[in-house]
Amino acid sequence: MDIRSQTPPLFPPPVFDDAFRAAFDELLIWRRDVRRFKRDPVAAGEIEVLLAAAHHAPSVGNSQPWRFVLVESPARRGLVRADFERCNAEALAGYAGERAQRYASLKLAGLDNAPVQLAIFADLETPQGHGLGRRTMPETMEYSAVGAVILLWLAARAAGIGVGWLSILDPVAIGHALETPDNWRLIAYLCIGYPADPSDVPELERAGWKERADWRDLLIKR
Amino acid sequence: MDIRSQTPPLFPPPVFDDAFRAAFDELLIWRRDVRRFKRDPVAAGEIEVLLAAAHHAPSVGNSQPWRFVLVESPARRGLVRADFERCNAEALAGYAGERAQRYASLKLAGLDNAPVQLAIFADLETPQGHGLGRRTMPETMEYSAVGAVILLWLAARAAGIGVGWLSILDPVAIGHALETPDNWRLIAYLCIGYPADPSDVPELERAGWKERADWRDLLIKR
Numbered sequence: 262m263d264i265r266s267q268t269p270p271l272f273p274p275p276v277f278d279d280a281f282r283a284a285f286d287e288l289l290i291w292r293r294d295v296r297r298f299k300r301d302p303v304a305a306g307e308i309e310v311l312l313a314a315a316h317h318a319p320s321v322g323n324s325q326p327w328r329f330v331l332v333e334s335p336a337r338r339g340l341v342r343a344d345f346e347r348c349n350a351e352a353l354a355g356y357a358g359e360r361a362q363r364y365a366s367l368k369l370a371g372l373d374n375a376p377v378q379l380a381i382f383a384d385l386e387t388p389q390g391h392g393l394g395r396r397t398m399p400e401t402m403e404y405s406a407v408g409a410v411i412l413l414w415l416a417a418r419a420a421g422i423g424v425g426w427l428s429i430l431d432p433v434a435i436g437h438a439l440e441t442p443d444n445w446r447l448i449a450y451l452c453i454g455y456p457a458d459p460s461d462v463p464e465l466e467r468a469g470w471k472e473r474a475d476w477r478d479l480l481i482k483r
Numbered sequence: 484m485d486i487r488s489q490t491p492p493l494f495p496p497p498v499f500d501d502a503f504r505a506a507f508d509e510l511l512i513w514r515r516d517v518r519r520f521k522r523d524p525v526a527a528g529e530i531e532v533l534l535a536a537a538h539h540a541p542s543v544g545n546s547q548p549w550r551f552v553l554v555e556s557p558a559r560r561g562l563v564r565a566d567f568e569r570c571n572a573e574a575l576a577g578y579a580g581e582r583a584q585r586y587a588s589l590k591l592a593g594l595d596n597a598p599v600q601l602a603i604f605a606d607l608e609t610p611q612g613h614g615l616g617r618r619t620m621p622e623t624m625e626y627s628a629v630g631a632v633i634l635l636w637l638a639a640r641a642a643g644i645g646v647g648w649l650s651i652l653d654p655v656a657i658g659h660a661l662e663t664p665d666n667w668r669l670i671a672y673l674c675i676g677y678p679a680d681p682s683d684v685p686e687l688e689r690a691g692w693k694e695r696a697d698w699r700d701l702l703i704k705r
Contacts, residue, residue, distance in 0.1 A: 275509045277641040287497045289539035316698035317511035329702040337705050352618045396574045398650045407629040419499040419507055428620045439705045476538035480551040483559050483661045
């Protein structure tokens, strides 16, 4: 007789009911890349809640390689903004038309107004986890830090806080601007704050939906 | 007068209450890398629910680069398993001790028992999104597909379904085994099914917790 089957777990895992699952679906649907922020500060303690959520991300070999940099100094924010403008000018050179311009101007508005700027890096040389599982796909270190970004984003949305992800940046230049260690790689630069204009959310969402592929078209069987 | 401020949104965004936020925290805490699966099939329709959740991930320039491959044929599963064994033998050569052996044997058990095997790729050349936002950090294409993995994982946990992520694989070899297009890059190979032994969940969780860093030690301000 296996005694383990008779012993109840000390902490029984929770069961997530249909109401939770429905609300969770709503969370995924309404998570979005926020571009226009109020300047109001984020409520006390909320950023800590978001970072704690991010810290629950899965990581390869339990390496927990995410590193968080809150960018507060106006001088450093200015360096980031200048890098964005430089990279964006180069990016726009490859495009004609209004769409790319609009994309960039929205992102810039985030940098100018969001009260919180958070850079998330991956420490590619952390000894944590002893290197387990990352020999053939070392990029899973970066992927682990992406998981932290996603959990932070969902937790923010659940708190009514918006997140916008900037990728039009030179990751090496941002590392220099923030004086981070050489073995840290920039994963995401996030603007965080309360969305400026709740009434325009559905417009953005519906615009996004129109372009959304059907996931069934992205599935093959082998 | 700005008429927009007087017009209520057509679809008001949902408010997530404290009960939801508490349950969401539980979801993050209890999401875990499952290694031991029951052989029972996943309930009808659930995999589709998980894929639909994954499809809500954020993506750079709305590129939606994730591609899903359900690996069903025993022959192809055999190729994946053989690749895992080969890569794992090489990985273990770099380690002494029981820990790495145990890590690998647990993962192998997942491949042998989980009823569903799902590979998630990123299509690095999708025209969707017109290349917006991915010039300076093209790796955001892969990162977008990682987001799909994470959302699928959380949705699975909410449904009582376990997910295990294998990274001890040669991504190019897996692409060949699954005959995927050359421009698809393997992001994650997932085992999916019901966890075998709910009573051992807390043990694994607590073991993980012991090694967990404090997120406050991973935060700097600049």
